[in-house]
Amino acid sequence: MSQRSEVLRVGVRATVGLLVTGIAATAIVLLGNVPLPGVERTPLAMTVDTSQDSERTYVCAGSFAELGADPTRSGVAVPLGTAAVTIAGDPTETTELVRQEEGGSAPAVVQGPADAPLVAAQTQRLSTPTLSGLSASACTEPVNEQWLVGGSTAVGASSTLSLGNPGQVPATARVTVYDAEGPVDAGQTTGVLVPPGSERTVSLNGYAADREQLAVRVVSTGATVTATMGVSQIETLDPFAVDTVTRQLEPQSTLVIPGVTNIYDHVDNHGDQEGDYYPVQVRLLAPDASGRATVRAVDKKGESTELGSVELEAGAVAELRPERWPEGANAVIVEADVPVVGGVLGTAVRDEDRDYAWFAPGGEIPAETPTAAAVVSGGGLVLVNPGAEDAEAEIAEAGSDDEPRTVKIPAGAAVTSRAPASAEITSTAPIFVGVRMARNGIAGYPVLPAESRSGELTVYTR
Template identity: 30%
Template sequence: MTGNRAFRVAATGARVLTGAVVAGACVVGVAFGVTATWPTVVHEPAQAQVTPLPGDTVLVCNGDLRAVGRDPSNPLEMVSAATPELTVEGSSGRPESSPLLARDLADGGAALRLVGIVDGRQAPLLGATESASLAEADLSGLAAAPCRPPSIESWLVGGTVATGTEDLIVLTNPGVVPSTVSLGVYGSVRASSTVIVPAESQVALPLTSIAAGSDFPIVKVTATGAPVRAVLQSSLTRTLDPAGIDLQDAVPAAQRQPVLPGIEVFENQGDNADMAVLRLMSPEVDSDAVVRVSEVGSSTVVDEFTVPLTADLPTELSLSALSPGSYTMSIESDNPVLAGVRQQDGAGPQDDFAWVTPAPELEDDIYMAVPSGPNPRLVLVNREDADAVVQVASAPGGEPTAVTVPAGSSVSVDVKPRTVYSISTPTPVHASVTMAAAGELAVWPIWPAAGAQQSITVYP
């Protein structure tokens, strides 16, 4: 009996000891498991890189220049002052064209819609620009603008309602349905208006009809129903003498680092304060914009200053400190800004003026059209840390010329009027075309190819 009890005690002790060991092992295992890296199961989603089929390349030209008030009995009537000359070429031949009627012109007129038909999976490159030179009793000077795709949203930066000016907002709808266009005016006076642009047509309205009393008005153009092409036609009269015309292309959006190539500063016998003027605005938020100006062909900054900007309030500054010459301007801001430079070649009658707007970044192949006009030059700006080699050739099939744009600098290249060029650059650059002669001044940015399709990632 005593032996059995001793055996039972020993067995029970063994079981307790074993349980304690097992329990301790479990505790250690749990503690280790919590701190250890657990195995994971990862399922990579199926994906594929797909390049959408490109559509036809569609460009919209500006059409007839307009004159207002030539009939004293009807001072608001618009008539055609000139039909511009078009220079156009495409990589697959001359594009198809069709008229977009300007129904509000008393004597008729039209803009052109240019269509480059897609070939397989390749959208054709198109280069098209219009220009017109006038020497009339009420309008004189040179105006030029590229043909561009329509857009849903854009900005017109260089408007004015000052005495002696006549600015017209020209809206062209190449689509097959009407477009409802909202115009929002930013300036010392805020205003808005809505315009219906019928399908396949063009309308225009005076800037004074929506921006009267506003200093330095900037107009936001928003289209619904169909995208539109927006252009600002400007003219200036001093006393009774015409003093310039301009066609200003719309800016797609505000930018953090806009680049403005092709600024010309001219000598003037009197006050130089108005020979070159910078206009800036920061939409929605306050910003500080740092402005740097360099001569074309040099990386040296000749002028640098900071401009504090109040949200939604345009401001202007004179560039009178600059000596006569050719310049490029770069702007850096903590928030996207809108920018433009107004330049003029004199302060008397028979002079001309032009607005310089930001040039977008170019990379890859494009077509560029140089229309009729005096002394055309291509200005290339390279903001990268390495030199850029840009191939420039007359299109189609011309022998290319290699143009080296040093890092952080710019160059100017003479080009021929009424010629279309192909430009190829593997390094990002910015570019504008300028034309200048006595009483004739025009400048416009070069845009990336329309209709190019980027690859997208598809997750089935």
């Protein structure tokens, strides 16, 4: 074959190769733009019950911690005495938190199934040269944000904040203190580290000294915590009151505060003067917006007495001190045009003994929902029906076959009733309930229904 023929043959092969490659590339492009038949499958949705085998945890405050009990460490709160814990329901486990300071009884941790009624409460009577009075509080579930309203750091008054962490990881709690002027300087608020399985108590007198009116916000990260405020007072070297303040959750436009009373056994609480010797104090805080609140007291017949109104400045604590507490009134209802947190101070004076208690708002117990109530020794129930229709509540002893007690609660009324220590309450209408002790002192706490939890989670499989 000649050289010319060989060159021609190679050129033809190259040309054909290029043509084939071009045709193949074009086909691929065309096929890529042509919709091909496919299989479509809708993801399979599965609903999972996340509440199965879950538990609830309640933390009690433990014995009262006295600020300055050790004169060499005036800013340290030392626990003393024994707090008696009452449990309503069947716990699966009861443990304790570790305190930084030794002494007294440790904070109890009560655990039980999430789908079973379970609550706890504690009480303690104190009588020492520097403490005198009756204290009671509800044991609460740990949360990320909570409020406490009450207490003072004025001369003779001491207030502490106790934070409990029943979890497995450390919690950092940011504490913000409010008074009548607004939030206390941010430089004086800080984060409190609460190790897992422990409780830490800090002095509010150190955060905000010489403040007549206090409200506290606690926001935790890392783990949820519980919070209580310990309050004590001394006057001319004589102690006359102690209390433990129960927390409340988010601000609301309506607060129902069961159990409030004002007792003075020397004929009456007025004498020859127009007002009470020791007036009830209604303390409110609107954290985010200014507004106005009206305050009224209700009794067992459903009669309502207007106590007055409060002008609210955003972020500043405000108080109302009505001249006279209505005879027979058992609760306070606050209605505001902005969300608020609040508390009410009631006093008991018998012979020469004087005591007071900060009553906290209750949580609404839905109709036809069995709700556990732990009633400490010496305590009785206060049931409030703020609705427009009469209600009936059945009060049974948990786990007992005895016939339940039926209590009628007129519309707008607050009635009292005795109850077993481990009580279960079911009402025909939404109500609010508290426990009050008013013999040989005064103390009280709200019955807090279990926090709602989402029990279902939708999972999509591929």
